[in-house]
Amino acid sequence: MGLFDKFKQGLSKTKSRMDEQLTGIFATYEPDDEDFFEELEECLILADTGVETTQEAIEKLRRAIAEKKLRKGADVKREFVQILTKMIKVQDTALLLTTQPSVILMVGVNGVGKTTTIGKLACQLDKEGYNVLLSAGDTFRAAAAEQLTVWANRAGVDIVKHGEGSDPAAVVFDSIQAAKARGTDVIIVDTAGRLHNKANLMNELNKITRVVRRELPEADVETLMVLDATTGQNGLIQAKLFLDTADLTGIVLTKLDGTAKGGIVFAIAKELDLPVKYVGVGEKIEDLVEFKPAEFVEALLS
């Protein structure tokens, strides 16, 4: 299966929900029909696009319809696809990994899919020819390092880990020394999503970041926040916690296969002003797809 098909399949729940409704809405479009805008609004909000984002999209559509004097449903739809695509195009979606080593920090609350995503990403990068090293920075539970080891084996990449309860910053320090010695291209760091309290969690992430900056001052560092699409707007609120601490460079949206609320992608772009770089579309190692704004909107509305 090609990546675009995988992407489409992962989106099938959102698509079938939105598609049915939207196709009808555009097919029966008539100029100056207020019901049209109301139905469109409802459809977007049900998909978790968020109130503000939805209103902005609809406002833009109203303006475009007036300015371009659009009269046919198909033209209005085409215009809407362009508007939505532009709205989610914030910054570049490709990972910046030009230095040797480069670092990817995976952050986010417990259970969103950080460890799973690391396994999938390690496999992809390894296939692309990068020499990858996993760093077991979630030392909160013993099971976390074990889980990451399973993924390291599946992906066929190296891992550096310490015992349960050890200092994550020390794990990262050792990972960096190992990477320097082995000529590793990319270090992917797993982190804990749950500590005793929020301040602890933020301190820990800060400490990890400081070690990376001190040991690798020139390195490209991607800090990806993992978000669970099935938690919708709630997940987004939780996510804002990380905005203050970690210098985030992008989002990985997981479990898109398990929700009809894929509209959250638009809310993320608007409210977090960060690019979605990858989406998770299943639990298997190949179920991670690079996010492409235009393809996403096309898959959703075509």
Ligand SMILES: Nc1nc2c(ncn2[C@@H]2O[C@H](COP(=O)(O)OP(=O)(O)O)[C@@H](O)[C@H]2O)c(=O)[nH]1
């Ligand atoms: N359906 C689905 N499940 C996922 C996806 N990503 C992760 N999961 C599942 O979510 C659960 C938590 O994942 P885990 O990586 O342990 O989360 P972490 O606590 O953030 O490290 C596991 O059961 C994963 O299999 C995805 O894209 N789709």
Ligand SMILES: [Mg+2]
């Ligand atoms: Mg984990």
